[in-house]
Amino acid sequence: MLRSIRFCLLASFWLFLLLQLRAAQFDLSTATISDLNAAFDSGALTSEKLVQLSLARIDAYDKKGPALNTIITLKDRAAALAEARALDAERKAKGPRSPLHGIVVLAKDVYDTADMPTSGGFKPMATSQPSRDSFVIARLRASGAIVLAKLNQSDWYGVASSGGSTLGGQVLTPYNLKKFPGGSSSGTGSAIAAWFGTVGLGSDTTGSIVIPTALNNLVGFSTTHGLVSRTGMMWSSPSQENGGPMARSVYDCAAVLDSIAGYDPADLATQASVGKLPEAPYTSFVKKDGLKGARIGVLREMIRSGPLHTDGIALGEKAIEDMKKAGAVIVDPVLTGLVLHQTQVDASAYPYEVASAIDKYLSALPPSAPIRSVKEMIEKAPDLVKPAIVASAKLGAPDRNPQFAAALKHQKVLRDALIGVMDKYELDALVLPFRTYRIEDLAGMPKTNRQESRNQLASVTGLPAIIVPGGFFDDGMPFAMEFLGRPFSEPKLITVASGYEAVSAHRKSPATTPALTGEKITY
Structure with a gap:
């Protein structure tokens, strides 16, 4: 009898250990969209519960605690939970629409949403309610995503400080509450870093996706010009404007791209994407050994030198060495023969397009919109409007503007030079540290240093760029590789970026927004 009891106890012990070994672990801070779907499929998680977890984090850390101040408009709680319950029921009855089914998305407040205002952070536009969703938002909703909030940002039209707005105030980064969070998609960067949602949407005119991605330890995609539609999105430069995903993993950015990429007859730039989309999903190009055999060229002409950059250069060299150890063929250096820092500045068409681009967006708003032209904007809020917009309005139509023509020419020269070196050395991608100096405090940050964070190669060339975490400076602020x-090499970039992500594992949650109860599940 005693023997039998001992045997049963021993068997129970080993069964317990086996079950523990087989148990899946879910951690909201690190969960990818794939992890969320596994938890959904097991019944351990529902979309309703995921929305509740996001709402709890926003309540704890956005206006309280570190007060990151990332949210401009939060979807009505009851409506959000009802939407999640409906998606849960649909999943149970029919299966998921896509990997984004029931996933929480946070959108920069430049994307039109039929259920929430779109202000661009500009106080006079606080009540501007679009009549329909933007192309990208509509695509995400059709995929089953829940758009939970509209995010604060560098003011799209106004004079607020970089990383903040006249409507929402200053956004803070959870990695160091005194430092510049990156603009203009500052709210997206900080909110996703603090995992207020699963993925976020940013937009980019002169580095506005890549900068806050880099400064918030995220992965972000500024895609090929023409891959993602801008219809129903506030813009400032038709030749440079891009929308794209920002997330905590390469996989999640790829999953969003699967939903939003492609042709839109209302945005003729997307004609360039026809025939260029991959046959397989973008997520299929995520590979842990993605660096093996990849030919990567180091774009040293964009890497600054001097005492200010010593620590950042060391982090960059470590990253390049890690790529080499992972099997990448490093071609170092590759040289375009251009002064890249100056050429990218000369190639910016934004100053000449901004007024006409804003007029295009405002004129499409419903008659009830508080502002429907740049002229009206300047008349109603003369002290709040960006000087660049006022200056552009004075220039008039850019049709015969020689400076505009020169900027477009510089864009082509720069694009051709970068593609040329990739072709010459048969490269899969170019790589460079995104920035090599410490970001200074928000208070009194010198304009010269702020300008040094302005890596706008992707913006002015229309070439795709992906940012991946690359470590940290000793002040806690993230370092990133680009x-x-x-054009349209997103699949290859996803492969090499996911390969680097796998071997480096530099993603780390910020200490200012720790995990809350219920965010870790064993099932």
Whole structure:
């Protein structure tokens, strides 16, 4: 009898250990969209519960605690939970629409949403309610995503400080509450870093996706010009404007891209994407050994020198060495023969397009919109409007503007030079540290240093770039690496970026927004 009891106890012990070994672990701070779907499929998680977890984090850390101040408009709680319950029921009855089914998305407040205002952070536009969703938001909703909030940002039209707005105030980064969070998609960067949602949407005119991605330890994609529609999105430069995903993993950015990429007859730039989308999903190009055999060229002409950059250069060299150890063929250096820092500045068409681009967006708003033209904007809020917009309005139509024509020419020269070196050395991608100096405090940050964070190669060339975490400076602020590719080479960039992500594992949650109860599940 005693023997039998001992045997049963021993068997129970080993069964317990086996079950523990087989148990899946879910951690909201690190969970990818794939992890969320596994938890959904097991019944351990529902979309309703995921929305509740996001709402709890926003309540704890956005206006309280570190007060990151990332949210401009939060979807009505009851409506959000009802939407999640409906998606849960649909999943149970029919299966998921896509990997984004029931996933929480946070959108920069430049994307039109039929259920929430779109202000761009500009106080006079606080009540501007679009009549329909933007192309990208509509695509995400059709995929089953829940758009939970509209995010604060560098003011789209106004004079607020970089990383903040006249409507929402200053956004803070959870990695160091005194430092510049990056703009203009500052709210997206900080909110996703603090995992207020699963993925976020940013937009980019002169580095506005890549900068806050780099400064918030995220992965972000500024895609090929023409891959993602701008219809129903506030913009400032038709030749440079891009929308794209920002997330905590390469996989999640790829999953969003699967939903939003493609042709839109209302945005003729997307004609360039026809025939260029991969047959397989973008997520299929995520590979842990993605660096093996990849030919990567180091774009040293964009890497600054001097005492200010010593620590950042060391982090960059470590990253390049890690790529080499992972099997990448490093071509170092590759040289375009251009002064890249100056050429990218000369190639910016934003100053000449901004007024006409804003007029295009405002004129499409419903008659009830508080402002429907740049002229009206300047008349109603003369002290709040960005000087660059006022200056652009004075220039008139850019049709015969020689400076505008020169900027477009510089864009082509720069794009051709970068593609040329990739072709010459048969490269899969170019790589460079995104920035090599410490970001200074928000208070009194010198304009010269702020300008040094302005890596706008992707913006002014229309070439795709992906940012991946690359470590940290000793002040706690993140360091990042940028991979730049040929037009429509997103699949290859996803492969090499996910390969680097796998071998480096530099993603780390910020200490100012710790995990809350219920965010870790064993099932």
